[in-house]
Amino acid sequence: MKTTLYIQNLKCAGCEFSIIDKLAELKNIYKITIKLQYATVTFEHKTKNDIDIVKKALSKMGYPPFGAKNTLAKKAKSFVSCASGRIKK
Template sequence: MEKRKLEIMKAEIKIENLKCGGCAATIKKGILSITGVNEINIDVEKSLVLVTSEKENLEEIKLKLSKLGYPEVGDKNTVLHKAKSYVSCAVGRIDS
């Protein structure tokens, strides 16, 4: 039986509205819920999300970040995104 090499995707995404560890906790929980994602690191000071996934799902990850209120730098950062990020931040602080 032939073993297939597992392709690993690594991505670095610079996002908007990242303020603190509460935000990071919400992002981590949300992104880890995506099938295939096995590691996530967040640099709050640089507003970076570093993701390692077993499949090519970068667009799904970016969409999830946007829905949580943390769109990628260069995408629209609406008042709704900013409001969602404040709620995500508060939820992350409570959960962690």
């Protein structure tokens, strides 16, 4: 199955690298692509439950899906994830 999620706090290629790196570690998640200009993450997965796992992972990194609560703490986490992605890049 293929799913696209609109996410919050996506800023740059550093964010993109961090998200792809983290989601690639998840079981049953593959072919991950991000479109910065649309703030979307697209991925392929095996079960519907995998979508919730990805949403939780994104939210924990500071990139909650649109419609989810976007607290100051999540915004701060996204900056940390972004900086980490820039360093690894």
